[in-house]
Amino acid sequence: MTVTAVNYAKTLYDLSVSRKVIQNTKEIFRKVPELAQSLKNPLVPFEIKEKVIDRVIPEEMKSFIKVVCKHHRIDLIEEIFEDYEELCRQHEKTIHAVMRYVTAPKDAQLDGIRAFLCREFGAQKAEIEMIEDKSLIGGFVLLAGGSEYDWSLRGRYRKLEQKLTRR
Template structure:
């Protein structure tokens, strides 16, 4: 069991699709890590690639000057489709896809009170059985506004066992009558 702190709660379907393409292109791990580091160290680069005033030609030249040749075309397509702002999420989805191919599922747990080791093991057993995984990589996030309980996000599915979620479901039932 591995615990990781992630900036992304879960990835959008578009990011997951781009990550699959990146995975299928078999771009080297070094090129991907280098590109991710460049984007992390210079957030203004994302702003430039997202800017509608900057022409695609200028964006492509910038990509050609900065990035490894093996990842350039991928970044150009992402930029051309207006998804440069999602690049960190795409890289996170790529890591999830890579882990998935190794039998590791990424689970994002949002909680009010941190789970005990026993509770975590039970959730891990449930996730491994449900998603046919060998192990779970955890992303943990404390969120007091849930009032109690927890939210569990795994492979695009949400399991809501929070008091806040129960209150919302109760409210929906009462207003539909």
């Protein structure tokens, strides 16, 4: 998170553009990486960049993207969108977590993990991004709020190895 990206994200949040429109814009940049590359290119005149923005960006986002582009910060666009999502989660008192697992947890287990996250971080809601990771051998690793909770077999093997090598 850079200060500049956070400032742009706050501005975007204050503009009260619908989340759906912002998601659509984010998706355009994700699906067409050449768009950001051409908007970053210093050899392309700003007038041409404006025409491109007018053709492909949703109406509600055009002026914001033009300002970001005019100030030569389009390279931060992905980070701006991520910081915007984080701001929305903070205002909604939602914690975002990433769970790497070997075997997908059952719904009851996920509910327990969500309850743990809400208690631990004082949130009202928990979003869990699920990523399968067979290298963990078993169990799972949960990343949330800058903390890591490692309940994987690989993590336990490492701890055991550290204890044994310290003797």
